Amino acid sequence: MNLLFDFTVDKATKTIHITREFAADLDLVWDAFTKAEILDEWTAPKPWRVRTKEMDFREGGRWLYAMITPEKTHWSLAEFIEIKPKSSFSSRNTFSDENGNYIIDGFSLTKNSFKAGTETTTVHIEKQFDQLSTLEMMVAGGYKEGMAAGLSNLDEYLRSMVKI
């Protein structure tokens, strides 16, 4: 199945828009974005992994999780602002220590919106950065090396698909 992936940037408002389609119904996709046990499965680029320390999915609640790499553990925090069940939720995201205390001033605001289709569910993500350095941290600090590893895995996967 060819799933839509659209990524656009509005530099003037420092906002990234991502639209992605998933081959599952709304209930399952909503769970995948809001339940710790599923989030832990996919939010880290392999071979890194994510382990949730706290998940309190309600307005004013927070998700505190560790990004575990062979060398180091990075703590991240998402604080939920508004939740409209099976429709959308927004959060303030930043880096923290293991107790959820902010360690930087920078943050991003994210709104995830969900729309059920006939066979797929479309998720629209709107992510606004307060400053460029926050985006840089999310790329350079959180993911870069793991990403390179992940992408080479993907290349192999794609090659094997082409052979068939």
Place this chain on the structure above:
Amino acid sequence: MRSQLVSGIFEKPIGFIFTNMRRDIFQAIADPTRRAIIVLIAVQAMTPNAIAEHFDITRQSISKHLRILSECDLLAHKQEGREIFYELKIDKMNEIDNWLAQFREIMKKRFQQLDQVLYTIKNKKK
């Protein structure tokens, strides 16, 4: 202070990003006049007077915008006789695109992992 914190957290010293950055490049882009100035000087080096001619604002405000662009390290200066020409450092502008391109790849990869997870869960349910 912030750069110390950052290099403390991360294995690789990315603190230089913060110490060298007096202002955020996004701050340069945030203002419509500065965006217009960027477009002008991307094509050719210009003097502040020549830049000011394109706008209906005071020479002082042009100077202010040029100062901010300069603090974002987006301007190259060239002295010719008594005139100073300003030119855009294109590679600095490209930095944003590089970060964004990497972020795009990260998100793409994450969602491919989610595709797998969704597939696995759906099969378990059957």
